[in-house]
Amino acid sequence: MSLASFFQILPPKLPYSCKSVPIETLLMPEKITLLWYKKNPSDVAPKVGDRVKTGQDLAEDGKGPFVSTATGRIEEISDFQGPEGHGYVSVVISQNKRDSFDLALTPIEDFSEVDPVDLRAAVNRAGFTALSSISNDPSTWPSVNTLIVSALDLDPHSVVNQQIFRDHVDLVEDSIDLLARTTGASSCVIAVPDNLSDIAGSISTGIANIVIVPPIYPKGLPDILAKEYGKGFLIKRNENQVVTGNTLVISIEHAIAMLGCLKTGKPLTDKTITFSAGKGGEMKNFRVRIGMPVAEILKKADVEPPERGKLILNGLMNGYACFSGDQPITESTDSIHVQAPSEVFYFQDNACINCGKCNAICPVDLEVNFLGRFSQYGMFDKCRNLGAENCIECGLCAYVCPAHRPLVQLISHAKHVIRTEALEDVSMEEALAKIEMEDFHPTIKLFETKQEEKNTTK
Ligand code: SF4
Ligand code: SF4
Structure with missing residues (x-):
């Protein structure tokens, strides 16, 4: 952090790491888990016990594509709750050691x-x-x-x-x-x-x-x-x-x-991720099979799963904590960070002190303090009027907030309610009830429980 930002003259600057980190390829795990966003088990064409090939489209006609990144036998097809609060269907495949490729794709020379x-x-x-x-x-x-x-x-x-x-x-x-x-x-x-x-x-x-x-x-x-x-x-x-x-x-x-x-003429099967453990820990780049569980990557990196720490996927600024080593790598996973207990940051249900730091740092010029408050008190129509949908969830507001308010989660929750209202053509109340039933954000749940406890003890 620069001296100027220390005295609050300028917002803090967060430099990207510029290290050169060679990429190491990890061996395939015995099982992989493929995730398919917002789909149901009935959308998957093969059944449990069926054999599939690498590159095979596993989707029912007209629903896909949902491409297998492995060759092997399907062990399980079930609903899966992602750590970011979204619902998926998951397909677990026990892998053969070698890929046998589906021939639907053909090489294109020119x-x-x-x-x-x-x-x-x-x-x-x-x-x-x-x-x-x-x-x-x-x-x-x-x-x-x-x-x-x-x-x-x-x-x-x-x-x-x-x-x-x-x-x-x-x-x-x-x-x-x-x-x-x-x-x-x-x-x-x-x-x-x-x-x-x-x-x-x-x-x-x-x-x-x-x-x-x-x-x-x-x-x-x-x-x-x-x-x-x-x-x-x-x-x-x-x-x-x-x-x-x-x-x-x-x-x-x-x-x-x-x-x-x-x-x-081959499918996308691999993803490269940056792995790090502990504050200032060495960064490693691993090329892994899409669907590899996070726990397997920890094992290969010789790192113990954190008991009271956290696994953070996709970065400390706009990523999310993952609560299970079963979480698989997807096409959009960029990093895994293992946080030690001393590094874990806890959001608070403190009131906003109107310092304005969140508004000053927001790269899309939102009135973040108001958005946080309106979302907290369920005033989602006001969030929509303030342009909550334009939030890019960069995390900078929460990073600078001296009250440690969970601003990104609050705004992301408001966006979810606004989207559900529009998509399902229901009222805000119905949209909220639907989200609470399905995939309500865990941090918001915790935040609301604390609020209720406070109100009861007043
Ligand atoms: S997370 Fe959203 S509201 Fe917060 S600074 Fe980034 S864009 Fe602005
Ligand atoms: S940074 Fe936090 S305390 Fe300051 S105005 Fe924004 S929400 Fe309120």
Whole structure:
């Protein structure tokens, strides 16, 4: 933290880690667990006991794709509650030692000969769900004005994208060509952190511009990149399921993986994560099979599961605590941090002291103090009027709040209620009741219980 921020003249600056951390590949575990967002066990086509191949689409007709990252036998299909509060269907597969690949995907030698709609279908079928969440139908993809391929990481404690950029800079140009054709983007940008600008100099950019980004959090978050370098908004679904925005941001890891998958006709099977344990602990980059349980990674890293500490997935700023070692790695897991008990930060149900620090640091200019209060007291229509939906959940407000209020959880909860109201076409009260039944945020539950206890003792 800088001297200026210590005296509260400027907000604190959080630099991204710039370390070079070689990537080590971990052996496949005996079992993997695949998660499928907001689906039911009946949406999975094979049954328990069936054998499946790597790359096989496990979805019932018209529901997928839901791509297997392993070859083996299905042991269990069940509902799964994610630590971030979302519901999934989970499929546990006991793996063979070797992959036997489904032949639905075929290698594409020359992308320039292939229709963009077919390229999108191939990307979806290879298992890149981050893109298929925009549209499962390749013929109805939104029009992309700007494509940003980012070599920045999402959290200050992750060094995945930076390392992949270092290791595979020679593949960046081909990846951009593929993505430009696939998405139809009229302008392409390669976002590179300042510390890697010398490596970026070796790229023959062709159709893309290189932008050098200060390695300060939250500059690497997709919404911020879209705003600053796409001159627009990230393409996403709003609360009414309408796709809005004009800029697509893809990590360099996914861009290079897409190139590899389409060229070889193989599915996406692996994910690279940054692993660290304890404050200031050594960072390691592991390449693991998607679906590998966190507990297996701890075992391979020779780290004991924390008894009173926490497992944090996807970073200390905008990640979440995971309560079970059974939690599997997904396509969007970037990091695991094992927190020692002394490092664990506890939110408080303290009242806001109106210091204004949260408002000053919010990168999307929200009135965070009011949003926190309105959400706390169930005034979700007021949260909507203040633009709660625009919160990018960067965590900076909670980081600076001297009252230690769980601001991100409160705002995220309000967003969830607002979305449910719009999606299900129900009242706010009905939306709240539905969320409480299904996947209410654990921190908010705790917060409300403490409030009730306080009210009772008054
Ligand atoms: S998490 Fe806080 S600081 Fe970040 S965008 Fe949301 S309200 Fe603003
Ligand atoms: S930082 Fe915390 S205490 Fe200060 S205004 Fe925001 S919510 Fe209130």
